[in-house]
Amino acid sequence: MSVTLKQVADAAGVSVSVASRSLNGRAREYRISETTEKSVKTTAAKLGFQPSQVARSLRLKRSGLVGVVVPDLSNPFFASIAREVTLAAEQDGYSVIVVDTRETTANEEKLVGQLLARQIEALVVCPVGQTQDHLSAIHDSGLPVVLVDRGFPDSKLTQVTSNHRAGAQQATELLLDHGHRLIGILQGLPGTLPNDERLAGLRAGLAQRNLDFDTTLLAGDNFSERSGYESTHALLRRHRGITALFAFSTPNALGALRATLELGRRVPEDLSLVTFDDIPFADFMSVPLTTVAQDVTALGRTAADLITQQLSGSKPPRLKNHCVQVHLINRNSIREVKR
Amino acid sequence: MSVTLKQVADAAGVSVSVASRSLNGRAREYRISETTEKSVKTTAAKLGFQPSQVARSLRLKRSGLVGVVVPDLSNPFFASIAREVTLAAEQDGYSVIVVDTRETTANEEKLVGQLLARQIEALVVCPVGQTQDHLSAIHDSGLPVVLVDRGFPDSKLTQVTSNHRAGAQQATELLLDHGHRLIGILQGLPGTLPNDERLAGLRAGLAQRNLDFDTTLLAGDNFSERSGYESTHALLRRHRGITALFAFSTPNALGALRATLELGRRVPEDLSLVTFDDIPFADFMSVPLTTVAQDVTALGRTAADLITQQLSGSKPPRLKNHCVQVHLINRNSIREVKR
DNA sequence: CTGAAAGCGCTAACAC
DNA sequence: GTGTTAGCGCTTTCAG
Numbered sequence: 143m144s145v146t147l148k149q150v151a152d153a154a155g156v157s158v159s160v161a162s163r164s165l166n167g168r169a170r171e172y173r174i175s176e177t178t179e180k181s182v183k184t185t186a187a188k189l190g191f192q193p194s195q196v197a198r199s200l201r202l203k204r205s206g207l208v209g210v211v212v213p214d215l216s217n218p219f220f221a222s223i224a225r226e227v228t229l230a231a232e233q234d235g236y237s238v239i240v241v242d243t244r245e246t247t248a249n250e251e252k253l254v255g256q257l258l259a260r261q262i263e264a265l266v267v268c269p270v271g272q273t274q275d276h277l278s279a280i281h282d283s284g285l286p287v288v289l290v291d292r293g294f295p296d297s298k299l300t301q302v303t304s305n306h307r308a309g310a311q312q313a314t315e316l317l318l319d320h321g322h323r324l325i326g327i328l329q330g331l332p333g334t335l336p337n338d339e340r341l342a343g344l345r346a347g348l349a350q351r352n353l354d355f356d357t358t359l360l361a362g363d364n365f366s367e368r369s370g371y372e373s374t375h376a377l378l379r380r381h382r383g384i385t386a387l388f389a390f391s392t393p394n395a396l397g398a399l400r401a402t403l404e405l406g407r408r409v410p411e412d413l414s415l416v417t418f419d420d421i422p423f424a425d426f427m428s429v430p431l432t433t434v435a436q437d438v439t440a441l442g443r444t445a446a447d448l449i450t451q452q453l454s455g456s457k458p459p460r461l462k463n464h465c466v467q468v469h470l471i472n473r474n475s476i477r478e479v480k481r
Numbered sequence: 482m483s484v485t486l487k488q489v490a491d492a493a494g495v496s497v498s499v500a501s502r503s504l505n506g507r508a509r510e511y512r513i514s515e516t517t518e519k520s521v522k523t524t525a526a527k528l529g530f531q532p533s534q535v536a537r538s539l540r541l542k543r544s545g546l547v548g549v550v551v552p553d554l555s556n557p558f559f560a561s562i563a564r565e566v567t568l569a570a571e572q573d574g575y576s577v578i579v580v581d582t583r584e585t586t587a588n589e590e591k592l593v594g595q596l597l598a599r600q601i602e603a604l605v606v607c608p609v610g611q612t613q614d615h616l617s618a619i620h621d622s623g624l625p626v627v628l629v630d631r632g633f634p635d636s637k638l639t640q641v642t643s644n645h646r647a648g649a650q651q652a653t654e655l656l657l658d659h660g661h662r663l664i665g666i667l668q669g670l671p672g673t674l675p676n677d678e679r680l681a682g683l684r685a686g687l688a689q690r691n692l693d694f695d696t697t698l699l700a701g702d703n704f705s706e707r708s709g710y711e712s713t714h715a716l717l718r719r720h721r722g723i724t725a726l727f728a729f730s731t732p733n734a735l736g737a738l739r740a741t742l743e744l745g746r747r748v749p750e751d752l753s754l755v756t757f758d759d760i761p762f763a764d765f766m767s768v769p770l771t772t773v774a775q776d777v778t779a780l781g782r783t784a785a786d787l788i789t790q791q792l793s794g795s796k797p798p799r800l801k802n803h804c805v806q807v808h809l810i811n812r813n814s815i816r817e818v819k820r
Numbered sequence: 821c822t823g824a825a826a827g828c829g830c831t832a833a834c835a836c
Numbered sequence: 837g838t839g840t841t842a843g844c845g846c847t848t849t850c851a852g
Contacts, residue, residue, distance in 0.1 A: 160822060197539055202846085244568070
């Protein structure tokens with residue numbers, strides 16, 4: 143089947159040790175004659191020798207494997223993060239094993255276990271987000287772990303997240319500046335860090351103007367389009383005077399659009415709408431929505447850098463929480479209202 | 482660091498072979514006493530034993546690894562395919578190594594080589610598409626290989642592709658039915674199977690009506706937005722009487738939209754537009770475009786099934802070319818024109 | 821400058 | 837029922 147080092151050595155008429163050293167560019171170091179080195183290399187090439195990474199891994203105790211854990215690879219947000227890590231890993235000669243947890247913690251735990259059994263050298267995970275115990279255990283065992291997107295407050299783990307709070311605050315202030323006071327909030331999954339940080343930013347924005355947060359203006363229970371759709375209906379029924387909606391995800395916003403369409407209210411003429419971007423396809427979207435855009439590439443790249451650093455230098459990162467800036471893109475889905 | 486089988490065996494007061502057999506559920510087979518089996522299992526659990534997949538792979542000559550090669554993981558089309566394969570693999574206890582070739586054949590060859598060195602047991606590849614020699618060589622060596630999306634005509638490799646030809650023909654007929662005769666074609670990358678099959682479908686649609694294909698109505702050189710944009714400008718300048726455009730990709734169509742906007746022509750009032758979907762986000766897109774939709778999930782799942790089959794049954798698939806049906810979604814971006 | 825041999829962690833003959 | 841041992845393919849002391 144596959145050609146082994148021994149076969150190369152035999153064909154070249156040398157011992158396996160010489161073959162190994164020649165092929166690993168350590169001929170100098172071991173003072174192997176140029177002729178034998180060349181000869182080994184050419185016969186290896188002729189036989190199409192591919193050193194077995196498996197054997198290599200066993201011997202060196204280095205698998206050259208990095209694990210990437212995402213809840214849904216078909217979501218461009220996570221796919222982009224996986225991509226950045228993959229590209230960085232390829233650069234450094236590592237390979238990436240990607241697993242998809244389908245948004246369930248049980249799968250996450252099982253799959254992470256399998257990754258560990260494969261002797262991965264680092265782990266990048268976009269956690270489902272309920273619990274971090276199994277992840278910090280891994281961290282404690284000495285394996286570099288980086289969390290992306292959904293983190294945990296006060297975690298000892300290295301985390302990379304967008305500055306949800308600042309983004310939400312900015313968006314809130316923009317709405318307030320335009321005179322909006324009755325703002326419906328379409329939130330995502332409560333309890334997750336992105337959602338709760340966005341809520342915190344919202345509160346901060348209101349507090350800045352000495353305004354209180356009216357919890358009856360809050361609706362929604364996850365980041366899906368359906369949640370946005372149903373929450374919009376509920377909120378507009380509950381509060382006739384709502385002039386603006388703040389959606390915590392793009393699907394939430396799309397649901398809102400669908401609902402408002404049904405209700406005969408137009409965006410932005412009759413109702414302003416601002417959203418948080420989870421996906422990098424914003425430019426292609428249906429309505430030019432004003433949005434707090436996440437820098438997905440920066441998220442992925444930061445995670446990749448953090449991993450790369452630890453893989454090479456093996457020094458743990460000084461900074462625990464890495465915050466990636468968001469930026470507000472004003473596409474004019476917010477109208478001025480008179481007070 | 483990590484606990485080995487020997488440590489478990491010692492702790493349980495048995496030999497490694499007994500430990501191995503107990504843990505692999507072959508106690509029955511080797512008639513190991515229930516007590517020892519239990520004892521081994523509990524001590525293993527207590528020590529947190531994780532069998533080294535690396536050692537296992539070396540010994541069994543089975544890595545449990547599947548390689549997935551895509552040109553751009555941040556593209557939802559390829560991400561979805563990768564996902565389906567990943568989920569299927571996880572189901573069967575395999576893990577997936579994903580590599581991103583950044584659309585260049587050189588990377589593709591290099592990365593596939595690395596995958597082989599890792600002793601992968603199967604390979605799913607969305608090829609860049611210029612050459613298949615390195616891929617068929619792998620096939621010849623006995624490794625299950627499945628090509629997805631971009632295939633090669635008359636290849637001996639197993640391929641899974643959308644029925645581009647039928648889809649293009651359907652779209653063409655739809656345009657002709659609406660009275661269009663001067664139809665501008667915004668093509669993608671010439672020479673790739675999807676592009677050329679779509680051209681073939683177009684020709685077939687025209688031939689059906691005894692119409693000739695006017696090559697001066699063809700423009701574009703890749704699947705990007707820019708190509709669509711420039712081609713639209715060129716075509717509309719060249720042929721004043723064009724009443725419809727057929728874009729071969731969603732980005733192509735978006736480019737067309739941008740160009741027509743600049744030219745003050747509205748879709749569909751002044752100009753009809755039909756497109757081919759490469760991405761699963763069509764419902765969220767800017768204009769309700771009539772489109773030939775690819776079933777990305779079916780593409781991925783078919784590939785996954787083909788791999789799974791060969792991995793378990795080890796029987797080569799009887800069918801070489803697997804064609805996934807497309808379906809036309811009429812969102813009314815085509816207007817009737819009088820002849 | 822080169823070779824023999826140990827051993828990474830595991831499984832499977834082959835003994836007893 | 838259980839233990840001993842060879843060996844997967846590779847790197848690396850340690851001897852020449």
